[in-house]
Amino acid sequence: MTYSAVLFDCDGVLIDSETIATRSLHRSLLRLGLDYSEDEVGRTFTGHSWPDCMKMIEASLGGALPDSFMTDNEQFFNAALRAELTTMDGIERVLDRLDRPFALVTNSRRNELDMKLEVSGLDAFFPAAHRFDAETLGVAKPDPAIYQQAAAAMKVDIRDCLVLEDSLPGLTAASRAGATVWAYRPLVSAAQMAELSIARTLEHWDEFDLS
Template sequence: MSKYKCIIFDCDGVLVDSESISTGVLVDMANQLGANMTVDETLRNLKGTSYHFCAEYIAKRINAPLPVNFEMDYRINSFEAFRQNLKLISGVRDVIENLKIPFCVASSGPENKIRLNLDVTGLLPFFEGNIFSCFAIKKWKPEPDIFLWAAETMGFKPNDCLVVEDSLSGVKAAKAGGFDVFGYTEHDYHNELEKEATKTFDSMDKLLTMLKF
């Protein structure tokens, strides 16, 4: 039996394998402006950061403000790429279907992106009504506000909840809020999570076993 009463999942990189897709779109658009970026470099430098951080990063690379329609075009292009190419993180559907306690998703992305990604991958019915977006409260990881909001709305205290994250900023946000956090390390490019997370795991097949104490 788990000591946790609620699981809070990050979305990108934990539920859906979206980060390489969205990063590919971002890099293509940035390079059209002269940013000279690669997908591998960008994943390593920007994984788990907010869109606003990414936009500032690109603006510094090109030494100029981004076009006013850049974010809108990025959303349109990335949403279309998600519809065509998005897949679940391997093993995560089995985890969701077998959880015996409440769970939700808390993500840095806008709610329409979260809903699209869950819908495309067939997970939306499991999370309907329990979707929390940083855009709704204008607070982004590594600030803990998104997880605190999710826990309170779900009816639990931080020490009753477990956060599942794959980025350093997400792990730090959970810790700052007083949560235990399991770090999913399949794409932990800098091996940063082990020293920060409560526990780490490299395959979703291991998560259900880890939840049992």
């Protein structure tokens, strides 16, 4: 199949940020007195938008989060991101060789996304018009509307797009939007992949081939 456009998730697909985010959130949850392991934090929150994460944490806490929670977590996360963030091995070669339009679609907040792209060096590949974030669009994965809106903005049919995702919220959104979906180092089970009709799995960007 010839795809009109390729849409990438950001965290865990373009950049190796999910371990940093998990460690940062784990630290913040411990400071609240919530007894999560790092693995539990990763399984529970990875791929969800920040507002959805906040709701889930408040449900576990049984009340509203303190005003300092977001600021403290953001400061720790941003410092770790600037010190440690790397791209996923081989993604620059993929982006450099792509011969059709491409963009990223993410649950990240816009200022956080812009910082991630700047620090990783991927900002040159994704002009502002090709950065679609949940905060700006007003809709987040697993809602398929986030991918449908991104495709419409690029003037392509989402059914003619290829999407690269890793998390359950992202894979769900892309699949339900009607795109062809490839899973990059998926964080889901084989049964979940089958249920979502994931077309292909990649473990390294060297495996990416549209020919």
